[in-house]
Amino acid sequence: MNRRDFSTLTGLGAGALLLPSLPGLGGSLPVDPARLLEPGLDVAQKKRLADAALNAAKSAGATYADVRIGRYLNQSVFTREKQVQNIASGESFGAGIRVIAQGTWGFAATNDVTDASLARTAQRAVAMAKANARIQKEPVQLAPQKGYGEVSWKTPIVRNAFEVPVKEKVDLLLATNAAAAANGASFMSSSLFQINEQKYFASTDGSYIDQDIHRIWPTFTATVVDRAAGKFKTRDALSAPMGLGYEYLTPRAADKIAGPAGTGLVGYKMSYDILEDAALAAQQAKQKMGAKSVTAGKYDLVLEPNHLGLTIHESVGHPLELDRVLGYEANYAGTSFATQEWKAKNIPYGSKQVTIVADKLQPGSLGAVGYDDEGVKTKEWTLIDQGKLVDYEKIRDQAHIVGQQASDGCCYADSWDAVQFQRMPNVSLQPGSQPLGVDELIKGVSKGIYIAGRGSYSIDPQRYNFQFGGQVFYAIENGKITEMLDDVAYQANTQEFWNSCAAVCDARDYRLFGSFFDGKGQPSQVSAVSHGSSTARFNAVNVINTARKIG
Incomplete structure (x- = not known):
């Protein structure tokens, strides 16, 4: 059973x-x-x-x-x-x-x-x-x-x-x-x-x-309405849920990371300035009213951590859950393209720039605990090593299925009256090993789009074909941010997308995204998990225009 x-x-x-x-x-x-x-x-x-x-x-x-x-x-x-x-x-x-x-x-x-x-x-x-x-x-x-x-x-x-x-x-x-x-x-x-x-x-x-x-x-949604035009635009908070106390809401200058020149954006590490973010959100929602609608086509994408975390969650975190690989979630939340047979073929999951680790240890992360709900001491382990899939996420009664002798310590139940089972640990893209800042990364892009914040998304049951939006979008031309864009979403499949990763900024830009209510299982349970990354570049990704024309 x-x-x-x-x-x-x-x-x-x-x-x-x-x-x-x-x-x-x-x-x-x-x-x-x-x-x-x-x-x-x-x-x-x-x-x-x-x-x-x-x-x-x-x-x-x-x-x-x-x-x-x-x-x-x-x-x-x-x-x-x-x-x-x-x-x-x-x-x-x-x-x-x-x-x-x-x-x-x-x-x-x-x-x-x-x-x-x-x-x-x-x-x-x-x-x-x-x-x-x-x-x-x-x-x-x-x-x-x-x-x-x-x-x-x-x-x-x-x-x-x-x-x-x-x-x-x-x-x-x-x-x-x-x-x-x-x-x-x-x-x-x-x-x-x-x-x-x-x-x-x-x-x-x-x-x-x-x-x-x-x-x-802490989170919010700012909405700007143009009553004459009958339009409205929104911008959500760029906060990340965290495994911290109320000190998270006491901003510290050392925790702020400036976004690329020309955007006014600020990233946050272990504290968050909600007042600063709310003021900027309103300004950017107003700017979106007059923003140019994107022209569909191939673009190099520069994705900041608050946005990229959701893509990691859906296209890496979920498909590498071993119970999903084994088909246990097929009736509710899907399966995985990254089967044991697929892994045995050594098909590249991503480019050489892609090393992704799982852990339950990162300070401030939602997944950080000392022991999981099976009494296993938590740890860090590698899932993807320079583009190659090397391991899954597993618990005590799954380890033998993949020929291993120990649990990864990622078993969890969301309540005392629920059965503990395999849940996603923190899953994070490792920063680049060479010094590289965001503005320097953008300098190498001739035609691209910078995307910040998480938006609507869709992914198939095998976690392979997907579409992701965001909160704010900026055109990149000849190495510089030029103007705000709107109606942007990108489409790819998981293997194609991660193999298009050309560069990742260094650890100075590293920060966490989080999912506070990640659902899974029957009966359904929720868990909280973080995903860390630095800003990363993905080449020649298909971008679509999401504007809906009526009439």
Whole structure:
């Protein structure tokens, strides 16, 4: 039985409490913001509860068991112009228990977190495994994993976003709206998402892992309306969601990276100036009103990291998930062109300039954790080495399929009542090894387009043929930015696109893009993941005009 079928069946049998929530934030109960600051269970209590579950699972016949006790906190603030639209705070608390019995997975979950309840839940998980064993064709093979004993890990934040008064957050968002209005925005909406995962993992391997994970995402959309012409243009935030605390919203000059001359754009590393970005967004939305509509054709593209991150996510991150390669996601989110057979042919995934690594370690990234949801210590590994596909993203029960002896530590569940499974780690394009800045990169382009920010996109189920837009576009002629363009999107296939990569700027330009709500699986789950890169050049890419002509 594959993971998709297992997830569906055990989801029906789990003793989980399903509660209404904001999209992508899990099954959480609305709570007063002050509750988000309550400490919850201490480590000794969690260990006692975990042992109750593990002992009951072994007594019922499990050969392996793990338990995740999770407290998931979230807060979202939404504003528009001078008004607060909504403030939502939520908490979800419970435990999920996964076991192997008779060579088969079983899972059950409960929101009644007591010794007796966890013992009963473990017994239900074993009963589920034994029932599933009737249709299991091959026993589960777990890669070996040593126990780490009692360890802990915490996102190295400076300021806990949940400790910041709601008024301070509202004031910042309203000031953001005002900055956009002062620069010509007709409408402005802004929001702030904050998540804290307090997760305790224990297993029969001998690990007791306590983790405290924080993530934050400030974002907005500025809209300019030309009522006489009946047109409007927008520009979204160029922020990246990050694995940081509220300090992300305290801008630091050292974190700013100037965009190419003639654009006024600014990139951000480990802090973000939302007021500066909002003012520029309104100005650029106004400029888009009069921007020249692009002429379709072949162009050299210069893609900045906030834009390129989404292309990496869709055309590298997803197709190299081993469960997708094996066909487990075919019913929902697709498969992958990069099969094991395709890899064995040594077909170039990209040019020699393309080295892409996976990791769960980068400071400030959304994927950064100490251990995954199988108790595997996280690491970095290479997926594409100078254009050659060398590895996939995999977890404990997949490693043997590709002849490996260890998990990559990228197993994750978005809630205590969900089954953990293979999720995308951070996947990042490595910066160029030779000194190269953005303006210098552009000097080598005779006919091209500079693209910043992520826009609409489309990609086929095999993650091969795709189309990507962006937020702002600038023409490049004879090595210089000349004018703003509009209605730009590019089309390619994954292999053609990455083989067209001619140069990547050096590490000075490196920064992160992020996806806060990346969906996958049945039942569907979300995860957060970052993608790092420096600005990169891609030669002779097909550009189309997206303007729709009516009449």
